[in-house]
Amino acid sequence: MKIQLLSFAALKDYFPSKQELVLDGIHTVSDLKLYLRNLNPEATNLLKISRISINQTIAKDSDSLIEGSVIAILPPSSGG
């Protein structure tokens, strides 16, 4: 499955702000989080408290990834 992955704010210290990933055997948001933790263990704590969006909709851990979707990792908001 091919997706586009966006990283924001502090996550950019660990992952590119924008990258294309070809994922094998990764079907859910939960799988993706584990994959990213393995890719960069130093990002584990931040990944734990970050939300994931699929095509700009906040996703649950159990949600399925969608072929060709834009997936974003969103650290806790700090606007305002």
Place this chain on the structure above:
Amino acid sequence: METNTQHKHITENKLELPTSFPPLPSMGGYVLFAGIVRDINDGRQVTHLEYEAYSEMANQMIADIISDTFKKWDLQFAECIHRLGKLNLGEVAVIVNTGGVHRDEAYKANRYIIDRVKHEVPIWKKEYYVDGSSEWSQGCLDDTHNH
């Protein structure tokens, strides 16, 4: 081309305070909230900030929050706009303005909007300090919203 300027609720332009009220004859109470860049956070002296957002998503989420606000209170007016990019001390980062027949709904709706924007909308702040260092704000892990 930078797309942020296409968004109603997100801008890279300097925010100006409104100089007149929306022309709504039944509006008897109007509340304006401005979030301002201050010079200190957690005891560290701040020189300036930078805001970043997932702009398309942030714009839609603010629109949805405003829509929810109109469902909760009988409002005449509600608007919110957040600035991105480099902001100096004293500059306005976010404006929320609400208007109702009476003050009560205008106050409550205004607080509701800014609290949800701060906690839910994908906007992030990087703080720059006098010692030359910088750090992304960790965001709110405090559910009381009293900050």
